[in-house]
Amino acid sequence: MKAKIIITPKKAVLDPQGKTVQTALEHMGYTGVTGVHIGKYIEIDLAPGTDKAAASKALNDATHKLLSNPLIEDYRLEIE
Amino acid sequence: MNFSVLQFPASNCDQDAVHAVRLLGHSARLVWHKDAALGDTDCVIVPGGFSYGDYLRCGAIARFSPVMQAVKQFADNGGLVLGVCNGFQVLTEAGLLPGALIRNRDLQFHCENIFLKTATNDSPFTSQIPAGKILRVPIAHGEGCYFADEETLAKLKANNQILWQYCDATGNLTDTANPNGALQNIAGICNEKRNVAGLMPHPERACEPLLGSDDGKWIFESIFTALKNKTVAQVA
Numbered sequence: 001m002k003a004k005i006i007i008t009p010k011k012a013v014l015d016p017q018g019k020t021v022q023t024a025l026e027h028m029g030y031t032g033v034t035g036v037h038i039g040k041y042i043e044i045d046l047a048p049g050t051d052k053a054a055a056s057k058a059l060n061d062a063t064h065k066l067l068s069n070p071l072i073e074d075y076r077l078e079i080e
Numbered sequence: 081m082n083f084s085v086l087q088f089p090a091s092n093c094d095q096d097a098v099h100a101v102r103l104l105g106h107s108a109r110l111v112w113h114k115d116a117a118l119g120d121t122d123c124v125i126v127p128g129g130f131s132y133g134d135y136l137r138c139g140a141i142a143r144f145s146p147v148m149q150a151v152k153q154f155a156d157n158g159g160l161v162l163g164v165c166n167g168f169q170v171l172t173e174a175g176l177l178p179g180a181l182i183r184n185r186d187l188q189f190h191c192e193n194i195f196l197k198t199a200t201n202d203s204p205f206t207s208q209i210p211a212g213k214i215l216r217v218p219i220a221h222g223e224g225c226y227f228a229d230e231e232t233l234a235k236l237k238a239n240n241q242i243l244w245q246y247c248d249a250t251g252n253l254t255d256t257a258n259p260n261g262a263l264q265n266i267a268g269i270c271n272e273k274r275n276v277a278g279l280m281p282h283p284e285r286a287c288e289p290l291l292g293s294d295d296g297k298w299i300f301e302s303i304f305t306a307l308k309n310k311t312v313a314q315v316a
Contacts, residue, residue, distance in 0.1 A: 013227060014261060016185050066144065069137055069173065069182045070229060 185261030
């Protein structure tokens, strides 16, 4: 069982990495790119048979407290 | 006065902080991050470095170290806490200071001397800084850009919580003088109660002329004066 968490910078926060990569893509000749945002991807392995609902609650809590900084980041969590 | 300087795995300015305090005539000792108690402490310094390798986010893991419970209680009781660089990051992650420190806007690690304008003398960390004096202090960081949302910034201004801002040699708050893109050139702030402060520059590295500047000593002198004048919060 696996939890997948995608963490992205909030739109209001300066993302110089994203801007730099966007510029690089443009220099490489790719057109039509209107924005690039660089985030984090975290995979958490869960013991087989873990209760999905309980895990979701615990992981949302963990993501709020540790895995992301709610001031500057948004996140999406899925468990499969 | 007794200063407790925290030590996390990969803190690297802890010895500098101890040295600076002792040089200026007071006692300082290191407190390992796993210790649950601070002991006899008048002021806590959360030092610079790369605690936990800056993994996940700077200070994100250190804030959960056992000693931080004691620091939080010490701060809640009115004790003075100063976070320097990574220490500032730890304090924002711990919620003891508002806002966050993000990647420098030019993506470069900046290791250089900067100038600081003291925005207010009304705090235990700035009271002794001579009026109008521009402090020359080194910075060394890759994630020092202070960020807070509009509401928080408005509150910081209204409550006079901005303590130091990056400026040029004559005290102007210019964009060129801002090494990392910090909003409003903010280099350091304090909390609402004014007993917890954080700043990205390193005053502990600017306490003796041999190192190029002793302007940092004014921040420590302010703390010494505040401690002399107030009832100290003791945590057993």
